Amino acid sequence: MAMKFEELVSKVMKDATFRDNLEKHPDKALESVGITATPELVQSLKAVDWPSIHKVNSNYKAAAGIST
Amino acid sequence: MTLRIDAAFARMDARLRATPELRRRVFEWLARLSPTADPADYFRQPRTLPILSLPEWVGHGLGAAADAAFYDDLTYSTIAGYCHIRLLDDVMDGDPAADPMLLPAAGFFHAEFQQSYATYFEPRHPFWEWFTSLWFGAIQATIADARLGTITLEQFQEISALKVSPAKIPVVATCLRHGRPEALPARLDLCDRLGCIAQMTDDLFDWQDDLEHPGRTTYFLSEAERRRDRAEPLAAWILREGFAWGVETIQSWYDALRDDAAALGGDGLARHLNEEAAALTDRATRLIPGYRALASLAGVWPG
Numbered sequence: 001m002a003m004k005f006e007e008l009v010s011k012v013m014k015d016a017t018f019r020d021n022l023e024k025h026p027d028k029a030l031e032s033v034g035i036t037a038t039p040e041l042v043q044s045l046k047a048v049d050w051p052s053i054h055k056v057n058s059n060y061k062a063a064a065g066i067s068t
Numbered sequence: 069m070t071l072r073i074d075a076a077f078a079r080m081d082a083r084l085r086a087t088p089e090l091r092r093r094v095f096e097w098l099a100r101l102s103p104t105a106d107p108a109d110y111f112r113q114p115r116t117l118p119i120l121s122l123p124e125w126v127g128h129g130l131g132a133a134a135d136a137a138f139y140d141d142l143t144y145s146t147i148a149g150y151c152h153i154r155l156l157d158d159v160m161d162g163d164p165a166a167d168p169m170l171l172p173a174a175g176f177f178h179a180e181f182q183q184s185y186a187t188y189f190e191p192r193h194p195f196w197e198w199f200t201s202l203w204f205g206a207i208q209a210t211i212a213d214a215r216l217g218t219i220t221l222e223q224f225q226e227i228s229a230l231k232v233s234p235a236k237i238p239v240v241a242t243c244l245r246h247g248r249p250e251a252l253p254a255r256l257d258l259c260d261r262l263g264c265i266a267q268m269t270d271d272l273f274d275w276q277d278d279l280e281h282p283g284r285t286t287y288f289l290s291e292a293e294r295r296r297d298r299a300e301p302l303a304a305w306i307l308r309e310g311f312a313w314g315v316e317t318i319q320s321w322y323d324a325l326r327d328d329a330a331a332l333g334g335d336g337l338a339r340h341l342n343e344e345a346a347a348l349t350d351r352a353t354r355l356i357p358g359y360r361a362l363a364s365l366a367g368v369w370p371g
Contacts, residue, residue, distance in 0.1 A: 005301040005369045006279060009362055013276065035370060044368040049361035056358030 003033045013057055023050045069121050069143075070112060076144040077108045083180065094173050098151070100165040111147055114347070117266035118340055119146055123238040126255050128334035132246040138188065142238040145184035149234055152177035153206065185237075188245055198240045205233030216285055218294075224287035225264055232263030258325075258332045265321050269348065272314040275306055288314055304366035307359040315352040319345060 003011075011033070012019050021029035026045040030037040084091035098107030111120060118125075123146075124139045155174055158166030182199075189195040209230030216223060236259045243251045271278065271286040278284045279302065288310075289302070295313075296305035322345040329338040 002370050005366050006303045008365070008369060009303045009307065010276060010280060012362060038370075041368050041370070044365060048364060049357065052357035052361045054358075056355055056362070 002035060008033075012053065016057070019053070019057070023048075023053075069124075072140050072143040073108050073111050073120065073147070075140050076111075076147050079144050080148070080180070084176070087176075090173055090176065093167070093170055094151075094176070097155070097166065097170055097173075101154075111150075114343070115266075116269050116344055117232065117235065117262055118337075119150065119235045119238075121336060121340070122235070122259070122262075122333065123242045125333035125336040125340075126239050126258075127242050127246065128336060129330075129332050130243070130246055130248050130251055132242075132248075135245075138245060141184045141187060142241060145181050146235075146238050148177045148184075149181035149237070152181055153234065185241060188241065193244075194249075195241060195244050198244075199237055202233040202236050202240070205230040209233070218290040219285055219287040220290070221287065224267070225260070228263040228267040229260040231267065232259050235259060235263070254328075254332060258328070261321065261325055265318055265325075265344075268314065268318050268321070272311065272318065273351075275311070275314075276303075279303065301366055304363050307363035308366070311352070311359055312356055315348060315356075318348060322348075 012022065018029060018032070021032070022045060026042045027037040030041065035041070081091070081095075084094060095107055098110060099105060101107070102110040103113065120143055123142050127135070127139070152174055155166060155170060155177065157163075159168050159171060185195065185199065209227050219227070236256055239255050239259060240252060243249060243255060268288065271288040275286075275288060275292075278286050278289055291313075292302050292306050292310050295310065296302055300308075322341055326338065326341055329341050333340075
């Protein structure tokens with residue numbers, strides 16, 4: 001079964017190796033989760049604002065630490 | 069407030085000296101909660117819901133004379149009450165930081181929480197009716213929260229008010245100690261509104277964790293389900309616009325509270341609201357560009 005979008009988001013947020021591979025080696029990263037690397041998908045992945053996504057991970061950890 | 073927290077921990081340490089094994093376990097547990105080796109630092113962190121500072125701010129707002137011993141007692145009581153609730157919650161949730169062997173400490177915390185008020189209110193004083201109904205409110209909230217499949221704004225406000233109800237006890241004590249029962253409705257409403265802000269902030273920043281646990285229901289995720297396009301994954305709506313919607317919603321609640329803050333909680337509350345609202349904007353500003361970048365993948369992702 002293909003990885004759902006929610007699962008992709010979770011993996012990108014929590015798995016730094018997968019996140020790096022999805023940016024730099026999208027074909028391999030997609031294959032590792034059973035997704036066919038179509039040209040459209042690979043092109044979309046290359047066009048993504050990756051620096052902002054990498055920042056989400058560290059900022060999310062900091063933000064999640066807030067005390068209520 | 070730092071001095072009152074220091075005094076509270078010194079008092080807790082002194083009270084636990086008669087039971088050294090319990091003392092060791094309690095302070096080890098508190099140290100695990102704390103961001104530093106000092107257990108008291110857990111309570112020195114800025115909080116969206118300022119449970120320790122609020123009673124004194126309310127006292128200032130009432131124009132009451134300074135009463136250091138009273139607020140020291142409230143600080144100690146509130147820390148003990150918080151520890152009681154946190155300990156039971158963590159043990160029930162299976163949190164690795166909370167060893168079930170710590171459960172006997174719940175009795176100590178509850179006794180210390182309640183006993184502080186006995187100095188100020190006789191057994192038949194109306195304070196104790198407030199105490200009982202507010203203390204039971206949190207239990208009712210847990211049950212109400214668990215049975216709902218989706219949560220409306222009205223239900224969210226109702227549940228948040230119940231969850232924050234133990235924090236209202238020192239606020240009630242402050243109003244009654246200063247002979248101002250007529251001031252209570254507006255101060256309890258303030259607690260409810262602060263509780264909504266704190267709960268929504270929690271739910272907003274925990275959205276991903278909540279989404280990964282199917283049994284969990286929050287107002288934010290319920291709203292995401294209502295607002296998303298039917299063909300759009302729920303996470304995609306949150307990343308694309310939902311998170312920003314949540315931030316704007318909380319900011320609108322801060323804005324509405326600011327108008328009443330000085331009258332209800334003096335300068336301390338007004339400053340707190342400004343600082344917390346700015347901190348929320350700062351944290352959100354750092355997350356939103358990355359969220360929107362991730363959302364751009366939703367349209368092409370085959371899942």
